Amino acid sequence: MVFIHKNAARMTGISMALALVSSTALADSTVSLRILETTDIHTQLVNYDYYRDGESDTVGLAKVATLLKTARGEAENVVFIDNGDLIQGNPLGDYMSKERGLKDGDVHPVYKAMNLLGYDAANIGNHEFNYGLDFLGKSLAGANFPYVSANVFVDDGDDNPDNDKPYFEPYVLLDREFTDNDGKVHKAKVGVIGFVPPQIMQWDKANLEGNVIAKDIVEMAKKYVPEMREKGADIVIAVPHSGLSTMARNGMEENATYYLSEVDGIDAILFGHAHTVFPSEAFSDLEGVDIAKGTINGVAAVMPGFWGSHLGVIDLTLNVTDDGEWSVTDSLSDARPIYQREGRTVTPLVEADPEIIAAVKEEHEATIAYMREGVGTTVAPINSFFALVADDPSIQIVTNAQKWYLEKILNGSEYDGIPILSAGAPFKAGGRGGPDYFTDIPEGKIALKNVADLYIYPNTVRAVLLDGDQVREWLEMSAGQFNQIDPNSSEEQALINSDFPTYNYDVIDGVTYEIDVTKPARYNKAGEVINPDSHRIVNLSFEGKPVTADQKFVVATNNYRAGGGGNFPGLDGSTIIVEAPDENRTVLANYILTEKEIDPKADGNWTFAPIGEASDVTFVTSPKASSAVNAPDNISFVGEDQEGFAKYVLQTR
Numbered sequence: 001m002v003f004i005h006k007n008a009a010r011m012t013g014i015s016m017a018l019a020l021v022s023s024t025a026l027a028d029s030t031v032s033l034r035i036l037e038t039t040d041i042h043t044q045l046v047n048y049d050y051y052r053d054g055e056s057d058t059v060g061l062a063k064v065a066t067l068l069k070t071a072r073g074e075a076e077n078v079v080f081i082d083n084g085d086l087i088q089g090n091p092l093g094d095y096m097s098k099e100r101g102l103k104d105g106d107v108h109p110v111y112k113a114m115n116l117l118g119y120d121a122a123n124i125g126n127h128e129f130n131y132g133l134d135f136l137g138k139s140l141a142g143a144n145f146p147y148v149s150a151n152v153f154v155d156d157g158d159d160n161p162d163n164d165k166p167y168f169e170p171y172v173l174l175d176r177e178f179t180d181n182d183g184k185v186h187k188a189k190v191g192v193i194g195f196v197p198p199q200i201m202q203w204d205k206a207n208l209e210g211n212v213i214a215k216d217i218v219e220m221a222k223k224y225v226p227e228m229r230e231k232g233a234d235i236v237i238a239v240p241h242s243g244l245s246t247m248a249r250n251g252m253e254e255n256a257t258y259y260l261s262e263v264d265g266i267d268a269i270l271f272g273h274a275h276t277v278f279p280s281e282a283f284s285d286l287e288g289v290d291i292a293k294g295t296i297n298g299v300a301a302v303m304p305g306f307w308g309s310h311l312g313v314i315d316l317t318l319n320v321t322d323d324g325e326w327s328v329t330d331s332l333s334d335a336r337p338i339y340q341r342e343g344r345t346v347t348p349l350v351e352a353d354p355e356i357i358a359a360v361k362e363e364h365e366a367t368i369a370y371m372r373e374g375v376g377t378t379v380a381p382i383n384s385f386f387a388l389v390a391d392d393p394s395i396q397i398v399t400n401a402q403k404w405y406l407e408k409i410l411n412g413s414e415y416d417g418i419p420i421l422s423a424g425a426p427f428k429a430g431g432r433g434g435p436d437y438f439t440d441i442p443e444g445k446i447a448l449k450n451v452a453d454l455y456i457y458p459n460t461v462r463a464v465l466l467d468g469d470q471v472r473e474w475l476e477m478s479a480g481q482f483n484q485i486d487p488n489s490s491e492e493q494a495l496i497n498s499d500f501p502t503y504n505y506d507v508i509d510g511v512t513y514e515i516d517v518t519k520p521a522r523y524n525k526a527g528e529v530i531n532p533d534s535h536r537i538v539n540l541s542f543e544g545k546p547v548t549a550d551q552k553f554v555v556a557t558n559n560y561r562a563g564g565g566g567n568f569p570g571l572d573g574s575t576i577i578v579e580a581p582d583e584n585r586t587v588l589a590n591y592i593l594t595e596k597e598i599d600p601k602a603d604g605n606w607t608f609a610p611i612g613e614a615s616d617v618t619f620v621t622s623p624k625a626s627s628a629v630n631a632p633d634n635i636s637f638v639g640e641d642q643e644g645f646a647k648y649v650l651q652t653r
Contacts, residue, residue: 029180029320030329031188034075035237037304037312038064038082039272042089042127043096044307045113045360047352050091050371051439051453057348058434059307061113063338065353067311068117071336075315077178079190080118083272084125084241086110087139089307091452092360095367097131107142109363113356115144121172123194123239124149125273129204130458133211146172148194148239151220155213167212170194170224173233178318186320191233193224195240197254197273202563202573206460217242217256218249218263225265234326235318238266243274244296244303246286247526258286261296267328268314269301275432277310277335278303294333302333306432310335344435344623344644371449376592378446379599382454384439385625387426388481388496388505389650390632391602394439394454398424399509401591402556402584406463409578415554419542421471421510422556427456429502430621435644438622446592455585459558463578468551470570471508472537476522477568479515479536481505487518487612495619495650500525504566508555509605511547513540516609527567538609558584602630608650620645 038061047060057063072078087093087110096108107115114122122145128136140147150170156163171193177185198214217240228236243255253259257271276282278301279294288297294314295301304312317330340347357364384394399422410416428439441450466474481500485493495517504525516538520531540547554577564572592598611617618638623646626637635648 028322029182029184029186031178031180031186031318031320032075032077033178033235033316033318034071034078035268035270035314035316036068036071036078036080037270037302037314038308039241039270039304039312040085040125040275040306041082041110041308042085042306043087043093043110044090045092045109046357046364048364050367051449053368053371053449057339057346058309060338060352061308062352062356063348063350064308064311065117065356066350067336067338069353071311071313079120079174079176079237081192081237081239081270082114082119082122083239083270084123084194084196085127085272086122086125087136088127088130088458091371091449092363092367094452094458095370096363097135099370100363100366102135102138104138104141106138108139109360111139111142111144112359115142116355116359119145120174121146121148121192123147123241124152124168124196125241126197126200126203129200129207132207148172148192149196150193150224151195151198151215151217152200153213153215155211164213170220171228173228173231180320186324188234188320188326189232191228191236193221193228193236193238195220195238195242195256195260197242198252199254199564203560203565205563205573206559206579216252218253218259219251221260221263221266225263229265234324235267235316236265237268237270239270241273242271243276244271244278244283244286257301258288258296261288261299261301266299268316268331269296269299270312270314271301271303274303275306276303277305279333279335293331295331300328300331300333302335304335305337308338310337341434341643343640343642371447371452373448374445375448375451375589376446376595377444377597378441379443379597380601381443381629382439382441382450382600383628383630384426384429385621385628386630386632386635387429388502389608389619389635391507391604391606392426393600393602393630395424395426395507396509396602397598397600398455398584398588399507399556401588402461403510404591405461405580405582405587406554406556406578409580410463410554415465415577418465418552418554419510420554420556421508423474423506423508423561425503425506427503428453430645431498431502435622435646438624440622440624446598448589451585451589451592455588457558457560457584459560459584461578461580461582461584461587462557462559462562462576463580464555464557464562464571464575465577466553466555466570466575467549468540468547468553469549470575471511471547471553471555472540473569474506474555474571475508475513475537475540476535477527477566478504478506479517480521480523480525482515482517482521484520485517485611485614485617487614490613490615492616492618493614495617506561507606509603510553511540511542512605514538514607514609518609518611523569527569617650618647619650620647622646
């Protein structure tokens with residue numbers, strides 16, 4: 001019998017273990033995988049602004065295509081995925097849906113372009129449903145790559161979730177061969193799973209109700225990701241058309257990417273919907289986010305802007321064992337831009353790909369011709385330069401048209417005689433779109449391109465029946481557009497809350513009111529009451545008399561807002577009394593055609609309440625604003641900021 005000292009035995013065990021690890025390591029291989037993403041293209045195929053009727057250096061899949069070819073040339077192993085909001089969003093999309101249409105067998109121009117670029121898979125975005133399921137089906141039929149969406153199901157009407165069938169393929173397993181750093185080829189299954197905001201059921205209720213249902217993003221990931229792994233997925237890429245938020249999870253979140261990153265089994269996340277860029281400083285304060293590496297809770301992630309502004313790039317370092325076990329050992333994410341902005345100067349970083357331009361030439365030129373068709377004239381310019389600081393003609397003309405339309409519908413109905421109000425928002429008011437992203441229509445001819453510029457979304461008209469308190473709370477939510485102003489400060493104070501989307505800043509015409517920005521906002525941008533004792537809306541009146549709590553109003557709006565879009569209090573679909581088939585911009589076009597000549601003066605129904613001694617309250621707008629005839633009297637120009645916006649000081653004493 002041989003006796004071995006206890007410590008010697010332990011050392012021998014360690015040595016044997018190290019030898020085993022070393023042997024295994026020698027058998028392992030390192031694979032570099034590049035994952036590329038586009039998202040929120042919104043039919044921006046060509047580097048062209050149909051509203052301004054001229055070329056643009058800041059948009060276009062044709063520009064991204066050039067970045068794509070460079071990025072592909074830098075890597076041995078590449079997977080390329082689109083994240084939706086593709087077939088709607090600019091006049092080319094509207095032209096294809098409303099004017100030209102698609103017959104069975106036709107290929108939508110987005111797929112004429114995308115099929116040339118070699119996409120591996122794609123996800124469904126919320127705006128894919130805007131034109132209805134039939135048009136969507138005909139569009140998707142032209143794609144030479146698979147589509148996925150894991151949280152949309154057939155509405156079978158039986159209230160039994162256990163037998164629900166997916167409307168789309170929830171995920172796809174791509175069989176691929178990847179070359180490791182030593183030149184050895186490895187077979188791999190790449191799983192791609194997609195998600196869409198469940199709010200599609202409110203936003204596109206007319207198109208979807210009775211046909212499909214939507215479920216929670218995170219719960220569907222927990223359902224399907226293990227299934228993908230069981231079926232052999234070596235790498236799992238989640239593609240949520242969903243933004244990044246750390247707000248408390250209650251289920252059915254619109255922006256669920258953060259919580260999706262906590263689901264086991266996901267190796268990379270390609271997200272979108274929010275029209276922002278990740279990684280970027282905008283997300284530096286979120287717990288669990290590493291903007292240097294581009295990870296969320298340790299998971300590689302990227303979000304490449306919108307309209308073709310960026311190409312998303314994730315570089316994964318993968319370890320693969322001799323027996324085919326894959327794991328992520330490192331990652332780096334980046335969003336590569338197509339242009340660079342310095343002040344008012346935009347410098348293109350790439351040229352448009354001529355192959356993409358040629359592929360969609362016919363539809364592009366037809367869209368230009370379509371948008372140049374005239375519908376009437378305006379006796380004064382229409383712009384949105386001051387839409388956030390004063391009553392505005394670009395909103396006024398929309399609310400006038402909506403009221404005109406609704407008066408005809410309600411005439412002789414049970415709601416005839418109830419005062420009609422009309423709500424509208426500035427869709428183009430700078431912000432993330434930059435200093436050129438404003439409506440600017442000169443005096444004279446109004447073409448379809450101008451109508452689409454005034455109302456950029458294919459929303460349909462809705463009317464809601466509200467009481468006075470509900471109207472007030474609607475306006476309180478809108479007033480979250482503004483930062484709180486200290487009335488006793490002489491320091492510079494920015495008036496506009498840049499985190500609050502301008503399309504959620506509703507003006508309600510038909511009543512008069514003031515906004516007291518010296519008080520804190522009653523609601524945050526998610527529609528949550530954060531200051532219950534605060535009321536920014538003061539002197540709310542109808543026909544010169546204070547609005548009472550129980551006073552009844554019919555308010556013209558759109559399907560997005562009436563159905564809960566923007567999380568406005570009292571607007572959840574239950575107050576809708578009219579579901580019109582016509583789009584808001586069609587109503588606007590018909591209104592102008594009927595009037596033939598319009599004078600789009602704002603009626604001044606809202607103003608800011610006095611802000612005390614605050615002497616340096618600033619806002620930014622288009623550099624073109626200096627020559628606008630509708631400029632408020634209480635502003636003064638102070639210079640340009642580093643992004644090219646014109647900065648003004650506002651006085652409301």
